[in-house]
Amino acid sequence: MSAPVLIQLGGGEVIGDSPERRVEILSDHETLNATWSRFGPHREGADLHVHRHHSDLFYVLEGELTVRLGVEDRGVVVAAGTLARVPPLVVHGFRNGTDTDVRYLNFHAPGLRFADYLRAMRDGRTFSFDQHEPPADGGRPATEAVVGGEELVADRPGSRVALLVDVDDFAVSETWSDHGGPAPPRHVHSRHVESFYVLAGELTFTAGDRELRAQSGSWVQMPPGMPHTFALTGSEPAHFLNLHTPSCGYGAFLRALHDAHDEDELAAARAAFEQAAAP
Secondary structure, three states: OOOEEOOOOOOOOOEEEEEOOEEEEEEEEOOOOEEEEEEEOOOOOOOOOOOOOEEEHHHHHHEEEEEEEEOOEEEEEEEEEEEEEOOOOOOOEEEEEOOOOEEEEEEOOOOOOOOHHHHHHHHOOOOOOOOOOOOOOOOHHHOOEEEEOEEEEEOOOOOOEEEEEEEEEEEEEEEEEEOOOOOOOEEOOOOOOEEEEEEOOOOEEEEEOEEEEEEOOOOOEOOOOEEEEEEEEEOOOEEEEEEEEOOOOHHOOOOOOOOHHHHHHHHHHOOOOEEOOOO
């Protein structure tokens, strides 16, 4: 990926499309593979398995997703607006256990060619991927999976920011902001990918010499080395996810950014993160 990516709602690479299931690839970067999915009522997803070398994450957009945990197959309901993170070697699966559709984002970090695995299944080919049967010892404790538990970083009039995940391979925040709120300074990341999913409202990105208008349901991805910023445009409040893969200290940066009391502390927070000012 050498150029910014904008995928509008419904515009991802289609893996399957039927009344019972639709799956689209949003990202197949090595640091992050991401999909958008719709599962019909009582649709089964993946059976119990483990990933040995990467985390599996689910953000529910609409409805409820049941994540199955441990060899005991304990079902945990993940409600809309909630992120579930399953670390490596934790046995898990998932399904839609309700009478209505569920829509969700699925993230694999690092990607380890999950998108190619989906393409191979679609095309009837075999493909070796980091997905395995539950180990004989039961794997890591199912209690290491995390559902919800976000950290509220800022809650001010017109702006609310929560840190949903902050681990080495992946960090994600969720932001609610009034339209027309302040834009971040134009900046660049040299060693990691920054991605966005617009949950509501509209964001307009400036990436290099391009302008990208991202409406609700859009996926945006900035490759390393791409100068960028964004503005909260449109007439409605904005609500979006911001993902950094790998995290490169994003969680600490976000906390320091919102705790800063003066320009010197603000500058120190920015200097400690894998981010540089861009002209």
